Amino acid sequence: MSIIIFPASMGSFTQNNKTVECEAESVSDCLQKLDALFPGFKEKLCDAQGKPLDSFNVYVNGENIAYLQGIETKLNNGDEMAIIPAAAAG
């Protein structure tokens, strides 16, 4: 089980949930499951290929997935995934 963490600025995506537990094998799988939980989540967050838009950063255990294996980054039990607006990183 991984823990997905969101800042309040992402509240409109997550029905104001700040943490969600998710059983997923990869970031891609997790995004799919979040979309089932919060309809429209992926459409707002990702491009047609399912990759996060430039306006969002996705982290696994603090590391931007852009420096890991992108959406194919594996998730293990206890991993923390965070999704934040990229504007915050400026």
Next chain:
Amino acid sequence: MMIINKPDSHFIFVFPTDHINGRYNYINYQGKALTNKEYLEHWGKFVSFGSPKEIDAIARALDTYVEQKVIPCIKYDRSPVTDLGLTECVLCVYCDDRQKNDVWAILKEHGVYIKAWVYERETVEKWSPGGMLLEKWIASHNLSEFQAEQVREGARRKFREMFKYPELTFRGIEQ
């Protein structure tokens, strides 16, 4: 206590007193000031979120670590940057990536719950012409195409000058 809170600035900073007095460059690793090249390779920040009150409380709690030079520097928003779609204040805790595990341990102990590391090179890219943040900023200010191009040229010139000599000591980014 060395929290620099100038009412005319959007940001509030926490620096070591020695930095304010000009006796110390906080952009260093193990006491050696970073070059422009090293800055782009290693320097970055943990970003976190909260209400102005929450962020201010964390920054004040971390001030002692900044004064001891365990944490190099902190910057946080006075209010959310709504122009960029944010509804919370952002807290940035800066350090070299080679010390980030130690810094994160302190942040976690003080209630920072989102672990998100951002390299400064990413920020430079986002504020460069064509970068997501610069273009969003231009769009939010209703500039004419001529004015927008001037802003882009200004950013291009600024970063080109700043990083022109990779081996020189990094001198900071104007905020």
